C-alpha cells in the first residue's frame with residue numbers, strides 16, 4: 001500500500017489533466033504501481049472564493065464516483081498546493097480545500113521556483129503556532145535551495161516538513177536536483193514522496209520508479225515511512241514524526257560534501 005500526497009487530478013482546473021478520461025488513465029497507472037491513496041492537490045492562489053472551492057469538490061466527487069464505477073481501488077482525498085503568501089493562516093482556516101483531506105492540519109505549500117520570497121521562516125512558524133503543519137512541496141526544485149541547501153534546515157527548524165518529488169529522485173529534473181533530493185532523503189530530512197503528476201504523458205505517477213531507485217541508497221524502513229507510515233498520519237490527523245536536524249557542528253562536513261558533489265556536476 002502506498003500513498004501519494006501531491007498530484008494534480010482535477011481536470012480543467014489548473015495545469016493538470018484536461019479530461020476525466022485522462023485522470024482515469026493516470027490513476028490506472030497509479031494502481032499498477034501499487035498506489036492506493038492519493039491527494040488531489042490542485043494549485044490554488046491566495047484568493048479562494050467559495051464558488052471555486054465548490055467547483056473543486058464537485059469535480060472531486062465526479063472523479064470518486066467514476067473510480068468506483070470502474071472498480072479502480074484508489075481513494076482520492078481532497079487538498080491543495082497553495083502558492084505561498086503572507087496570510088496563509090487566514091486562507092487555510094477559511095477553506096476546506098486548504099488542508100489535506102480537509103482535516104484542518106497539514107498544508108501543502110509551494111514557492112516561486114526562481115525567487116524565494118522574504119519572511120518564509122516567520123510564515124512557517126506562524127502556521128505551526130496555529131497548530132498547522134506546513135509541508136514544502138519539492139524543496140529540491142527551488143533555485144535558492146539548489147544554491148544554498150542549508151536553507152532547508154532552517155525551514156525544518158521552523159516546523160515545516162519536506163515533500164520530495166518522485167521525478168526528482170529519478171532524475172527527471174536534472175542531475176543537480178537529483179543530487180539535492182537524494183542528499184535530503186539520505187539524511188532522512190524528508191517526510192513524503194509525491195509524484196506531482198500533471199497528466200498521463202510526460203508528468204505522471206512516478207512513485208514505483210522512485211522507490212526502486214531509493215532502494216539502492218536507503219534502508220527499507222525509511223522508504224516505507226515515506227510512502228506509507230508518515231502519510232498515514234495525515235489521515236489520522238496525528239502530529240508528524242519528529243525529525244532529527246543535524247547539529248551546527250555536524251552541518252559543516254555535511255554541506256561541504258554535498259557542495260563538492262554539486263560542484264563536480266558544474267552548472268545546470
Ligand SMILES: [Fe+2]
Nearest residue numbers: 006007081196
Ligand atoms: Fe504540484
